[in-house]
């Protein structure tokens with residue numbers, strides 16, 4: 001079967017491109033099929049005309065469209081990707097007659113609403129796609145009914161979508177490495193976080209705004225450390241990557257697997273520069289030194305708040321004391337850049353915590369200069385999260401709100417803090 005894999009277009013306002021690792025992982029799970037991929041986000045010119053040309057040239061029997069995000073989520077200015085997604089689907093439907101399949105994290109979070117809103121989609125792949133997409137392709141190639149494949153949205157005779165049922169989570173020890181040759185790496189390699197490597201899936205932490213547990217499960221599933229090292233070496237030696245970022249929910253949790261990965265990287269000489277998300281709790285000098293020896297040059301933290309009340313309400317695992325201690329560790333080692341994500345006005349926010357956060361930012365900028373980076377964002381309410389329930393309890397959303405259109409959470413009683421930060425950020429040109 002000829003299978004086209006297409007990354008959904010993010011539109012003209014999208015940020016810098018990210019290598020579509022989901023498609024690369026799908027491609028590696030499709031032996032026996034002829035696979036070609038296209039990413040309109042790096043096409044230049046008219047991306048939709050370029051997509052049409054790709055589809056006409058390849059003439060696929062089946063096309064999978066990956067919708068990674070439906071908008072820019074927790075950013076200061078939320079940008080919707082639904083119109084370019086719609087444009088992508090329209091081009092695929094116009095240029096091909098085979099099955100049109102949509103998957104990806106963005107699709108999975110809003111699967112029912114998306115299947116209802118875009119009747120031109122034939123099938124939807126919910127959650128992890130590697131097994132279900134391959135099984136769907138095999139079923140269609142053999143003329144079998146796809147409704148026996150779990151984790152799919154199919155359509156009945158009336159065109160209504162129905163779900164075929166959940167499937168077991170994928171064992172990463174059995175999963176092939178992503179096919180990094182699927183698309184030229186150069187446009188993504190030029191972006192600091194454009195090329196990603198995963199060492200595990202799942203997150204046992206409970207940040208209230210985060211749908212990651214719904215998408216990838218709360219139980220950790222690990223890739224073999226030697227396989228991670230081999231992927232990094234292939235990225236460097238075969239595909240020309242000069243740095244990468246770890247895609248794990250949090251790299252240093254659980255720490256034993258992270259250490260095993262770092263040891264394997266050092267042993268194999270897989271030491272490109274890299275960044276990763278780190279948790280403050282449990283981070284120590286020994287681990288950071290090991291990470292540095294394995295190539296880490298950028299530590300990313302997402303404390304989200306700077307007051308213990310807000311941290312607790314956000315379900316974060318760290319306290320303010322731990323945030324400060326982790327900062328001192330990174331600063332004192334002197335060999336890292338550090339990035340922080342904070343929310344302007346999360347649940348539990350107080351004026352004194354907001355002031356302390358600003359003090360922390362000023363101090364870090366004074367001590368680390370341009371090696372310290374900060375993002376102050378709004379919180380997007382995602383479905384399948386505790387924040388959605390809180391927003392419902394506070395009357396911000398109705399129980400049946402599908403949340404396809406972004407709803408931003410800002411704690412009512414301190415709404416002025418969000419406004420104040422917006423004014424300051426605009427004045428700073430952000």
Ligand code: SF4
Pocket residue numbers: 203204205206207210211212213249250
């Ligand atoms: S640590 Fe990250 S992935 Fe895990 S729940 Fe929190 S935000 Fe989500």
